[in-house]
Amino acid sequence: MNHPNNLGLELHTLVSRLERAGDRILRADHGMSYRRFMVLVMVGELKACTQRALADSLAVTEPSISRMIAALAGTGLLTVTPDPAGGNRRRIALTDAGRELVERAGTELIGRLTELVESSGVPFDTYLAHTRRLNAALGGG
Amino acid sequence: MNHPNNLGLELHTLVSRLERAGDRILRADHGMSYRRFMVLVMVGELKACTQRALADSLAVTEPSISRMIAALAGTGLLTVTPDPAGGNRRRIALTDAGRELVERAGTELIGRLTELVESSGVPFDTYLAHTRRLNAALGGG
DNA sequence: TGTCCTAACTTAGGGCTCTAAGATATTGCC
DNA sequence: GGCAATATCTTAGAGCCCTAAGTTAGGACA
Numbered sequence: 001m002n003h004p005n006n007l008g009l010e011l012h013t014l015v016s017r018l019e020r021a022g023d024r025i026l027r028a029d030h031g032m033s034y035r036r037f038m039v040l041v042m043v044g045e046l047k048a049c050t051q052r053a054l055a056d057s058l059a060v061t062e063p064s065i066s067r068m069i070a071a072l073a074g075t076g077l078l079t080v081t082p083d084p085a086g087g088n089r090r091r092i093a094l095t096d097a098g099r100e101l102v103e104r105a106g107t108e109l110i111g112r113l114t115e116l117v118e119s120s121g122v123p124f125d126t127y128l129a130h131t132r133r134l135n136a137a138l139g140g141g
Numbered sequence: 142m143n144h145p146n147n148l149g150l151e152l153h154t155l156v157s158r159l160e161r162a163g164d165r166i167l168r169a170d171h172g173m174s175y176r177r178f179m180v181l182v183m184v185g186e187l188k189a190c191t192q193r194a195l196a197d198s199l200a201v202t203e204p205s206i207s208r209m210i211a212a213l214a215g216t217g218l219l220t221v222t223p224d225p226a227g228g229n230r231r232r233i234a235l236t237d238a239g240r241e242l243v244e245r246a247g248t249e250l251i252g253r254l255t256e257l258v259e260s261s262g263v264p265f266d267t268y269l270a271h272t273r274r275l276n277a278a279l280g281g282g
Numbered sequence: 283t284g285t286c287c288t289a290a291c292t293t294a295g296g297g298c299t300c301t302a303a304g305a306t307a308t309t310g311c312c
Numbered sequence: 313g314g315c316a317a318t319a320t321c322t323t324a325g326a327g328c329c330c331t332a333a334g335t336t337a338g339g340a341c342a
Contacts, residue, residue, distance in 0.1 A: 006247075007265070008159055008254055009179060009199075010272045015156045016200040017279040018149055020300085035328065038150060052290055058150075059157040064329055066292055071327095088290045088337040106147075113149055120278035122271045124148070130263045130271075131151045137261035138158040161330085176298060193320060205299055207322055212297095229307040229320045 022109055030105050037105065039068050040094065043078055044102045049092045050083065077101060163250055171246050178246065180209050181235065184219055185243045190233045191224065218242060 023034040030037075042057050043049050055065045069092060073080050077098035083089035094102065117124045164175040171178075183198050184190050196206045210233060214221050218239035224230035235243065258265045 006182070006251060007258070007269050007272065008163065008250065009182065010269065010276060011152070011156050011159065012179065013198075013200040014272055014276045014279065015152050016299095017276070018152065020200075021279070022149065023300090033327075038153065041147070041150065050290075057154075059154040059161075060328090061330065062291065063293080063331085066290095067328075070292090083290095086338070088335090090291075109149065110147060116278060117148070117275060120274050122274050127268075127271050127275075128148050128151065130268050131148065131155055133261050133263050134258060134268075135151060135155045135158070137257060137263075138155065138162070157329095164330085174297075191320075201298090202300065203321065204301085204323080207320095208298075211322090224320095227308065229305090231321075 018113070025109065025112075026105060029108075030101060032101075032105075036068060036072060037102075039065070039072065040077060040098055040102050041106055043092050044094050044099060050089045051092065052089070054092065159254070166250065166253075167246060170249075171242060173242075173246075177209060177213060178243075180206070180213065181218060181239055181243050182247055184233050185235050185240060189226075191230045192233065193230075195233065 019034050022037075026032050026034055026037050038058060039054065042054055046053050046057060051062060051065045051069060054069075055062045058065070069078075069080060069090070072078055077095060079093050079095055080090050081093075083091045114124060117127065160175050163178075167173050167175055167178050179199060180195065183195055187194050187198060192203060192206045192210060195210075196203045199206070210219075210221060210231070213219055218236060220234050220236060221231050222234075224232045255265060258268065
């Protein structure tokens with residue numbers, strides 16, 4: 001139950017539990033998986049959102065995003081259009097329904113997590129800052 | 142590239158990058174995936190190691206562990222025997238080869254991660270303690 | 283115009299995860 | 313003994329991720 005000095009294992013189990021919990025909430029309330037929801041959130045945050053940019057931002061590969069977008073394209077939550085700037089690119093954007101879902105479910109999830117963190121006694125801002133810094137050190141922009 | 146206030150997303154990308162990096166190292170040096178290696182590490186740490194205990198400790202489900210053990214059973218790195226205490230249980234244990242692999246590769250991985258964390262300016266012990274506390278708050282023992 | 287190069291996206295195959303449902307073994311109670 | 317309850321493990325089917333290899337679009341240059 002306790003991994004003596006193994007931060008990697010500890011982070012794995014933490015994220016695993018967090019995402020399982022988030023997945024259950026999203027499936028029950030919005031009929032959507034946690035992974036797909038993360039894609040929607042990121043589409044809402046990126047300025048010029050291409051599949052390549054999504055893959056970088058979520059730290060997954062292009063094929064993964066390619067399939068996710070294909071699966072999400074039929075839901076009416078986002079639109080896929082050739083990039084007006086040219087090139088072999090797709091421009092991804094949220095529809096009104098997508099924006100509304102991200103807004104509602106996103107604030108709920110973030111709220112629950114923030115609450116959990118603070119009730120555990122871990123200082124939210126410090127932990128978030130540390131996590132961000134580690135992410136940056138690992139090549140994340 | 143930056144998720145405004147979203148700790149969940151930040152943790153996801155961090156773990157994703159960490160595990161991809163670890164996976165590459167393990168595959169190159171020891172011909173083994175990161176997931177399977179985590180199982181071996183945990184088998185080495187648990188006193189009375191059943192599949193159920195492994196699933197709890199790694200925050201995955203019993204079917205996942207069932208398949209992992211089936212896949213690992215043929216490698217000579219661990220042994221599976223009926224639990225001497227009775228019940229429908231398997232007792233999982235490392236062989237000498239398994240113990241040696243966990244020892245060598247484990248210290249290497251932990252060393253690299255520790256180095257990375259400290260070079261990023263994040264205080265290792267604090268971050269580990271926070272992560273542990275969050276894990277405990279999420280029902281992890 | 284034609285060829286090469288690069289970047290973005292897609293396809294194919296395999297690994298690991300989940301949920302749901304089935305099989306197996308022990309305990310408790312009649 | 314026999315039967316139900318409980319815990320553990322397994323099987324089946326589907327989702328998402330990865331690597332490797334193929335496709336498509338635009339830019340550079342002769």
